[in-house]
Amino acid sequence: MANVSAPNSAVINHHHQHVHHRSSSASPHTANTVTSLSSDSGRGTGSASGSINNIPSVYTTNSSRASQSVMMLLPSCGFNSADGYGPGPEINRIIFESQDAVYTLFMKAHKCYDLIPTSTKLVVFDTQLPVRKAFFALVYNGVRAAPLWDSAKQEFVGMLTITEFIHILHRYYRADQPNSVKELEEHKISTWRDVLEKDGLLRPFVTVDPAESLHKAVQTLCEQKVHRLPVMERMTGNVSYILTHKRLIKFLYLYIFDLPRPSFMEKTPKELNIGTWGHIVTITPCTPLIDALKIFLEKRVSALPLLDPDGKVVDIYSKFDVINLAAEKAYNDLNITVQAALKHRSDWFEGVRSCSEGDSLITVIELIVKAEVHRLMVLNAEQKIVGIISLSDILRHLVLEPPASTEDADSNAGDS
Numbered sequence: 001m002a003n004v005s006a007p008n009s010a011v012i013n014h015h016h017q018h019v020h021h022r023s024s025s026a027s028p029h030t031a032n033t034v035t036s037l038s039s040d041s042g043r044g045t046g047s048a049s050g051s052i053n054n055i056p057s058v059y060t061t062n063s064s065r066a067s068q069s070v071m072m073l074l075p076s077c078g079f080n081s082a083d084g085y086g087p088g089p090e091i092n093r094i095i096f097e098s099q100d101a102v103y104t105l106f107m108k109a110h111k112c113y114d115l116i117p118t119s120t121k122l123v124v125f126d127t128q129l130p131v132r133k134a135f136f137a138l139v140y141n142g143v144r145a146a147p148l149w150d151s152a153k154q155e156f157v158g159m160l161t162i163t164e165f166i167h168i169l170h171r172y173y174r175a176d177q178p179n180s181v182k183e184l185e186e187h188k189i190s191t192w193r194d195v196l197e198k199d200g201l202l203r204p205f206v207t208v209d210p211a212e213s214l215h216k217a218v219q220t221l222c223e224q225k226v227h228r229l230p231v232m233e234r235m236t237g238n239v240s241y242i243l244t245h246k247r248l249i250k251f252l253y254l255y256i257f258d259l260p261r262p263s264f265m266e267k268t269p270k271e272l273n274i275g276t277w278g279h280i281v282t283i284t285p286c287t288p289l290i291d292a293l294k295i296f297l298e299k300r301v302s303a304l305p306l307l308d309p310d311g312k313v314v315d316i317y318s319k320f321d322v323i324n325l326a327a328e329k330a331y332n333d334l335n336i337t338v339q340a341a342l343k344h345r346s347d348w349f350e351g352v353r354s355c356s357e358g359d360s361l362i363t364v365i366e367l368i369v370k371a372e373v374h375r376l377m378v379l380n381a382e383q384k385i386v387g388i389i390s391l392s393d394i395l396r397h398l399v400l401e402p403p404a405s406t407e408d409a410d411s412n413a414g415d416s
Helices: 090-095 102-108 131-141 162-172 182-186 189-198 214-224 245-255 289-299 319-327 338-344 361-371 391-400 406-415
Strands: 031-038 069-073 119-126 145-150 155-161 228-232 239-244 303-307 313-318 354-356 375-379 385-390
Touching: 102 214, 102 245, 102 391, 119 131, 119 239, 131 145, 131 162, 131 182, 131 189, 131 319, 145 189, 145 239, 155 162, 155 189, 155 228, 162 189, 162 289, 162 319, 214 228, 214 245, 214 391, 239 245, 245 361, 245 391, 289 303, 289 319, 289 338, 303 338, 303 385, 313 319, 313 338, 313 375, 319 338, 354 361, 361 375, 361 391, 385 391
Parallel strands: 031 119, 119 145, 354 375
Antiparallel strands: 031 069, 145 155, 228 239, 303 313, 375 385
């Protein structure tokens, strides 16, 4: 039952397949594999440990190479919009009432549980887990964040994200003290959370209920300025999935050519003021890494284009690249250049993808979805960066603030 395949961790592969019918009185669960890391080494090997917050089938095992446990939590099965239970003809009537707001209405007509796969893996960390092991596990599992479980409170209390790691590095790093950060690697997640809370940097745990609309999910992501939104049932407190901008835009894209297309989709993002234009925050390959981390925090950006002496984009340094510093314990010297830091980049790097300044919005959406990236660099005729368009920018304007079509704008101008 156990398959030990990662250093300092033990993994149990356990899969359940269920059939779960939709109920109007209760939101469905998801059959998912939840990998939870704990620092508790005192439990028996391979024994059932009861349940966490009413989640059945919790199994634990202890690795002989590390004082941590890996638990697989197996809730019941869910469904998606392809199972035949999706919104009926009523949605067709609603979305045709306002062509400009078609994507807003479409997302309001679907629930968060429509996006939960019938089988998925969720990585969960106990707050008593050493931080170094937690970030290594993120890299190993190819995820960017994980819900945090407080064993004392018996509830989820937050998310471990790369931003927290950057905050800690920036707070404790001293160039004249090479080991100023090293001692932090054995700190527990709970210790870091206490430090962030004292500094006023600990963010509240923002979640969404499976029965909430996708419009509500997009609204929460944009208003709270978070990139990952746990889907948590209010009644049980169970987290079944993590919603992201990428998952939401992919779902919308599945239907985008079947829905009425607003005329603004043929305009360019720049004409619609979608994205960041003009004063783009950039760095060079020779920029010290500690300066790049400071820019992440001060400018609240998630990626920094690297420009060569001619002003052309040669690479990109994102927050996700920072996590590799933790996995490889390469954070004792943050005065190295960004170019040197990129040598620690993981295999999951998305690559630098770009679009033309003259590309229409629908073209940009196609590019960003098919490339499976979080952002596109907008290049002009000289191949120099003039803008950045992110998934968040697109979702905000399509779903929350749909632009007015040309016809509507002309009509309003005439009325005035």
